[in-house]
Amino acid sequence: MERRTVANPMDEPYQKALDAARLRVQGKIRFFRHLGMYLAVNLVLAVVTLALAAWNWWILAPVLAWGMVLALHGAQALGLLSQRRGKEGAS
Secondary structure: OOOOHHHHHHHHHHHHHHHHHHHHHHHHHHHHHHHHHHHHHHHHHHHHHOOOOOOOHHHHHHHHHHHHHHHHHHHOOOOOOOOOOOOOOOO
């Protein structure tokens, strides 16, 4: 996608809002890509563990550790965590 420049100074707030919206969408896309990788990798780990016919507790370590990181990523991407704003956004 090409980014248009602001021709009219009155369009600047619109352009800033559009850029912010693009960043939010890109963040959500990255989160869902991360979620897909988490599910795929942990599914493979579970299949390998079950194929060896020996249930080991080691599989819980990557599931829980990566899951916590994924939860934080999701909370940030979906806007559940507050983000610090500069002096312009502070009230």
